[in-house]
Amino acid sequence: MKTQVAIIGAGPAGLLLGHLLKAEGVDCVVIERQTPDYVLGRIRAGVLEQITVDLMARLGLDERLRAEGLVEEGFNLADGERLIRIDVANLTGQTVVVYGQTEITKDLMDAAPARGLPVIYGAEDVAVFDIETDAPYVTYTLDGAPQRIDARFIAGCDGFHGPSRKAIPASVAREYERVYPFGWLGILADVPPCNHELIYANHQRGFALASMRSHTRSRYYIDVPLTEKIEDWSDDRIWDELAIRLGPDAAANMTRGPSIEKSIAPLRSYVFEPMRHGSLLLCGDAAHIVPPTGAKGLNLAASDVHYAAHALTHYFKRADNDAIAGYSAKALARVWKSERFSWTLTKLMHRFPDDGPFERAMQVAELDYIASSTAAQMSIAENYVGLPV
Numbered sequence: 118m119k120t121q122v123a124i125i126g127a128g129p130a131g132l133l134l135g136h137l138l139k140a141e142g143v144d145c146v147v148i149e150r151q152t153p154d155y156v157l158g159r160i161r162a163g164v165l166e167q168i169t170v171d172l173m174a175r176l177g178l179d180e181r182l183r184a185e186g187l188v189e190e191g192f193n194l195a196d197g198e199r200l201i202r203i204d205v206a207n208l209t210g211q212t213v214v215v216y217g218q219t220e221i222t223k224d225l226m227d228a229a230p231a232r233g234l235p236v237i238y239g240a241e242d243v244a245v246f247d248i249e250t251d252a253p254y255v256t257y258t259l260d261g262a263p264q265r266i267d268a269r270f271i272a273g274c275d276g277f278h279g280p281s282r283k284a285i286p287a288s289v290a291r292e293y294e295r296v297y298p299f300g301w302l303g304i305l306a307d308v309p310p311c312n313h314e315l316i317y318a319n320h321q322r323g324f325a326l327a328s329m330r331s332h333t334r335s336r337y338y339i340d341v342p343l344t345e346k347i348e349d350w351s352d353d354r355i356w357d358e359l360a361i362r363l364g365p366d367a368a369a370n371m372t373r374g375p376s377i378e379k380s381i382a383p384l385r386s387y388v389f390e391p392m393r394h395g396s397l398l399l400c401g402d403a404a405h406i407v408p409p410t411g412a413k414g415l416n417l418a419a420s421d422v423h424y425a426a427h428a429l430t431h432y433f434k435r436a437d438n439d440a441i442a443g444y445s446a447k448a449l450a451r452v453w454k455s456e457r458f459s460w461t462l463t464k465l466m467h468r469f470p471d472d473g474p475f476e477r478a479m480q481v482a483e484l485d486y487i488a489s490s491t492a493a494q495m496s497i498a499e500n501y502v503g504l505p506v
């Protein structure tokens with residue numbers, strides 16, 4: 118098979134890129150290792166910046182998002198008894214939208230056949246070749262038969278563990294990484310949220326986050342040491358811990374219910390440079406990971422795709438190579454700012470095992486400053502709604 122862009126991975130980055138390229142008349146194919154059900158079963162992000170909402174609107178695939186998404190005008194930082202509200206809408210004139218990553222993926226997946234976007238699921242042993250030439254290709258196995266797709270470009274949208282990033286030679290690569298000494302234990306339950314806006318809590322027993330996917334579905338998190346096993350956390354134990362860490366007001370409004378999903382996700386900050394090498398462009402988690410504090414992962418994937426779609430479209434429509442040449446620098450400039458915000462918020466809202474009284478005093482001073490300064494709240498708010506692309 119021949120195409121202009123072979124896209125590896127049918128997560129949000131790959132599907133968004135595929136749809137954007139198709140809409141511009143650029144030929145592409147998406148190759149995914151898993152089945153559609155498996156992809157839709159991964160419970161992940163849920164807070165969308167304007168860039169992500171805008172991309173769905175540009176594709177005309179935002180009908181359900183507009184109908185079912187919850188527009189959020191602010192969020193809260195809790196520190197013991199104190200609740201600091203960041204009035205995002207008043208400070209920035211913008212909002213975020215709560216709409217699950219699985220819903221975005223479903224909307225993109227469902228629209229693919231009608232838009233003529235081929236998505237090959239169940240592709241095994243995907244590998245990329247000749248990325249330093251103008252004729253790269255992808256090989257994979259489908260139902261036991263070897264396959265090959267020749268392309269002009271390959272877009273690596275295959276997440277943190279995919280093969281694309283590994284195809285870039287170590288001699289040109291730079292990696293930056295911070296692994297955190299805890300993970301987030303998440304519980305998803307069909308119960309109404311305890312608050313209409315997110316609450317990030319820094320409690321002496323640890324971090325907690327109250328968030329939601331809809332008026333009837335809640336997503337809560339607590340941080341736990343990486344040695345913890347999910348089997349040791351009954352639903353009751355999680356609800357009890359949440360009630361303590363989120364504080365009495367949130368606890369009084371918290372509805373408990375059986376988990377429909379629970380898991381522990383390790384936290385990591387990671388950036389790979391460059392995001393393009395030869396004919397291979399990396400987008401989303403394939404190139405970078407942020408800790409989920411601040412909800413930047415999915416939104417960064419969306420901004421990468423925005424830049425990548427622009428670069429690829431200019432290449433094929435205008436024979437313009439400049440945007441391709443500039444893709445990595447442009448994407449990385451925004452990536453690093455989101456990494457900074459996610460890292461700062463993680464440091465502010467978690468009790469690190471090695472922290473002593475000084476580090477805690479710094480957290481309190483920082484939260485005091487945020488509570489009393491409109492400038493500090495503005496800085497948080499503009500990062501939260503997403504920096505311009």
Ligand SMILES: Cc1cc2nc3c(=O)[nH]c(=O)nc-3n(C[C@H](O)[C@H](O)[C@H](O)COP(=O)(O)OP(=O)(O)OC[C@H]3O[C@@H](n4cnc5c(N)ncnc54)[C@H](O)[C@@H]3O)c2cc1C
Nearest residue numbers: 126128129130150161162243275276401402412413414415
């Ligand atoms: C447990 C968890 C919780 C998260 N929570 C949040 C959150 O609350 N807020 C937030 O903003 N972000 C969160 N994130 C991050 C966010 O979900 C990601 O940033 C987002 O999924 C990135 O999209 P992506 O398309 O780049 O990568 P992915 O969603 O990882 O998609 C990559 C795709 O590539 C496919 N693939 C992988 N290997 C291959 C291969 N060899 N061949 C073919 N296909 C392959 C995968 O199956 C997958 O479908 C979370 C992530 C995890 C893991």
